[in-house]
Amino acid sequence: MEERIYTIPLRDVINKSVRNKRAPRAIKKIKRFLMRHMKAEIVKIDNELNEKIWERGIEKPPARVRVKAVKKDNVVIATLAE
Numbered sequence: 001m002e003e004r005i006y007t008i009p010l011r012d013v014i015n016k017s018v019r020n021k022r023a024p025r026a027i028k029k030i031k032r033f034l035m036r037h038m039k040a041e042i043v044k045i046d047n048e049l050n051e052k053i054w055e056r057g058i059e060k061p062p063a064r065v066r067v068k069a070v071k072k073d074n075v076v077i078a079t080l081a082e
Contacts, residue, residue: 002071005081008033011063019059026053026061030078034069038076046079 010026017025027050031043053061066081 002038004038004069006033006037006067006069007064008067009064010061014061014063021058023054023058023061030065030067034067034076034078038069038071040071040074040076042075044075044077046077049078049080052080 008030010029013025013029014022027045030045030049030053034040034043049065049067052065055062068079068081070077070079
């Protein structure tokens, strides 16, 4: 079991996206980031992290988020780092 903490920048999602697609694109960016850095094919996002992204609505996701990623077999589970 491998565990890492990442700070994932989401500023480019905010600046380069249409207002009504920012939060879904932030979720996709987190998944792509973890696939690349943890060398996994399946990434699951915890409910707490999902709520943090959607906290201020679809138009205003956070600029960066700290994520704790735990890899078990070939599955990564992403939770909000405290």
